[in-house]
Amino acid sequence: MNRTSVIGLAASAVLAAAGLAAEGNASKALLAAGTASGAGSAVAALLTESKTRKRFAGVLDIEDEISRSSKNLKSVEDRLAKATGSFNSQEEAIERLRNERSEITDEVASMRADLISMRKVIEVENDLQMAGFAARRYLGIDSDALLERLKDNRTRQKEVGKSILDKCQYLNFTYNDSIPQGRAFAKRTVTSWLRGFNAECDAAISTLKHSNDSTVLNKIDKAFNFYEKKAEQQSFPWSSALSGLKEEEAFLVHEHHVEKQREKEEQAEIRREMREEERALREAEEAQRNAEREAEKYEELLRKAKEEAYSETEEAEHLSKIAELERRLAEAEENRERAISRAQMTRSGHVYVISNVGSFGQDVFKVGMSRRLDPMERVKELGDASVPFPFDVHAMIFTEDAPGFEKEIHRQIWEHRVNRVNDRREFFQLSMPELEEATAQAAKNLGVTAEIRWTRYALAEQYRQSVSERFAA
Structure with a gap:
């Protein structure tokens, strides 16, 4: 352009x-x-x-x-x-504020719901406290595993109690011509029954020992039947699960007492064995001193006898006397060597097999061990005032490893033990031939070469005489 x-x-x-x-x-x-x-x-x-x-x-x-x-x-x-x-x-700011308000509103609603839920939990917990389901301390129980099992048991008890109380809210029971008042009355009544049942059971369980579990279980059963009958009469809710859970709780506590008793008896047995070893050592040392004195005595007598033989004419008589003294001296030397060996080997001793027909019946034997020079002292101690009749001895076996031999025999006949809870109770129920075979096998396994002599027949004199006099009367 x-x-x-x-x-x-x-x-x-x-x-x-x-x-x-x-x-x-x-x-x-x-x-x-x-x-x-x-x-x-x-x-x-x-x-x-x-x-x-x-x-x-x-x-x-x-x-x-x-x-x-x-x-x-x-x-x-x-x-x-x-x-x-x-x-x-500004519109964006307003939108953000609206979103924040919505979030806060939701949070407040959630907190209100949580508050209502917490109030309900507290209310239920108070109801259970009133019904006797409070947390319980078990004095003397220090096993975390056992306490956890008891805690779980008490939790399940509370769940059963809650279920029973909840059912009261759905009853068609009237009080003053009012169903709500009737339900409230039923809840108060059942709460008092639960409180009574729990109190009786807790009191019974608190008396548990290792030996009275049957008595405690009877008390639990009696208390449950009493309150169950009341519930049936008024058609109020109740549950047999309460009885089972209380019995389980009693069993757990009893298990603890049995374990404590077993530990107590083990400690007592260890102390007894220590006393036994100490006594056996003293006896061995005393036997060694006696054997040395005996050997010295025969050495002196032999020396004098030889001197007299040279000075007198009755040579044959003195030679015979010298031979006898030499024999006794040899025995004394042998006893001294045995005593020295015994003092040095504290594991040597006797394994004994005994029975008590009058106290325990036929085919029940105790297999034990003693390191004493005279093991019959131990057998007599076992037959003291704790049993009505003395024990009969079926075998007394000396071995250089008495604890090991005893343990091996126990292993052979373990399935026949009478007490399946306390392993320290050394009583076994089996026939005499079975026991002889097991002992022979144990000796073979350990290389025990000592001759084992058995007395199969139990005299049980006092028992048999008592039976005769009882029938004669």
Whole structure:
């Protein structure tokens, strides 16, 4: 496009704007001027001459007005954009606050629900406390595993108690012609029964020992039957699970007492064995001293006898006396060596097999061990006032490893033990031939070469005489 064309286009636009302005259409003039805004600068450049300026002064004024209006419009648009951005930001802030309010509302609702739930738990716990299901301490029980089992048992008891009390809320029982009052009355009544039952059972269990479990179980059964009958008479809820759980609790506590008793007896047995070893050692040392004195005595007698033999004529008689003294001296030396060996080997001793028909019946034997020089002293101790009749001895076997031989015999006949709870009770129920075979096998396993002599028949004199006198009377 050449200069003439540009000037013509600009002039046309200016004339159009001027004409519109003259008619009073300022807005249209502005629009026309705006349309020609791209050519405004060209117009300004072309109209440089003063004559031209004067001729088109009105048009130039309109152009200036258009420029100012455009600037104002840009300012308004900027403020509008800023206001719009601020408005959007405020809307976003409002939306965030609404979301926060919703979250807080949900949290408050959740906390209220938790509070209601906690109040209900506390209410139930109070009901169970009133019914005698409070946490219980078991004095003397220090086993964590056992305490955990007891805690689990008490938890299950509380669940049964809660179930019973919950059922009271659904009874069609009326009190003062009111079902709600009837249900409240039923709950109070059942609560008192549960409290009474728990109190009686807890009192019985607190008296448990290792030997009175049957008595305690009878008390639990009696208490349960008493309250169960009351519940049946009024058609109030009750549960047989209460009895089973209380018996389980009693069993767990009894198990603890049995274990404690077993430990107590083991300690007593260890102390007895220590006393036995100490006594056996003293006896061996005393036997050694006696054997040494005996040997010294026969050495002196033999020396004197030999001196007399040289001085007297009755040579044959003195030679016989010397031979007898030499024999006795050899025995004394042998006894001394045995006593020295016995004192040095504290594991040597006797394994005994005894029975007590009058106290324990037929085919019940005790297999034990003693390190004493006279093992019959131990057998007599066992037959003291704790049993009505003395023991009969079926075998007395000396061995250099009495504890080991005793243990091996026990292993051979372990399945025949009478007491399946306390392993320290060395009584076994089996026939005499079975016991002989097991003992022979134990001796073979350990290489015990001592001759084992058996007395199969139990005299049981006092027992048999007592039976005879009883029938004679």
